[in-house]
Amino acid sequence: xxxxxxxxxxxxAVFTALALLLDIIPFLSxxxxxxxxxxxxxxxxxxxxxxRWGLKGGLLSGFxxxxxQVAVGTGYVLHPVQGLIDYxxxxxVIGFAGVFAKQIQEAVQSGHVKTYLTYITLGAFLGSMLxxxxxxxxxxxxxxxxxxxxxxxxxxxxxxxxxIIPSFIICSIAVFLLFHKQPRTLxxxx
Numbered sequence: 001x002x003x004x005x006x007x008x009x010x011x012x013a014v015f016t017a018l019a020l021l022l023d024i025i026p027f028l029s030x031x032x033x034x035x036x037x038x039x040x041x042x043x044x045x046x047x048x049x050x051x052r053w054g055l056k057g058g059l060l061s062g063f064x065x066x067x068x069q070v071a072v073g074t075g076y077v078l079h080p081v082q083g084l085i086d087y088x089x090x091x092x093v094i095g096f097a098g099v100f101a102k103q104i105q106e107a108v109q110s111g112h113v114k115t116y117l118t119y120i121t122l123g124a125f126l127g128s129m130l131x132x133x134x135x136x137x138x139x140x141x142x143x144x145x146x147x148x149x150x151x152x153x154x155x156x157x158x159x160x161x162x163x164i165i166p167s168f169i170i171c172s173i174a175v176f177l178l179f180h181k182q183p184r185t186l187x188x189x190x
């Protein structure tokens with residue numbers, strides 16, 4: 001049991017660091033937005049931890065990734081509450097993808113490709129949409145519309161959906177391919 005806990009802590013640390021690297025390496029992340037947000041592969045490590053270790057691992061990895069973004073200076077924080085919502089909350093909730101961990105692991109072990117593709121997609125969608133909801137809320141409360149006459153609600157929706165949806169699609173495909181090509185290395189050790 002102790003070695004399983006150690007493996008958990010090591011994997012959370014390594015995959016969280018990988019998420020940060022995937023987010024800040026310029027050629028791996030498309031950063032076109034002035035107030036943050038990027039199309040990147042950075043959610044993949046959090047999804048992997050979530051699918052291997054469930055909610056506990058996913059939430060912890062996402063939370064740590066959010067803290068690291070602020071700590072290394074890549075976060076865009078205007079107000080402490082906005083920082084909490086946009087970084088601590090938004091990145092933590094990506095880990096809710098872990099609610100499907102058991103179904104994914106069982107499907108991978110039994111070779112049911114369509115089943116684990118479905119659950120990977122559902123998990124990535126859940127984590128991505130919860131992240132979107134947090135960024136959307138912070139955008140409505142703390143950012144004004146950049147387009148004169150446009151509703152802040154519409155602006156926040158369009159701004160955040162413009163990078164969350166492409167990131168969700170890219171990350172879902174990548175995680176599925178990782179599970180499909182190396183299923184045994186991505187299933188949590190018993």
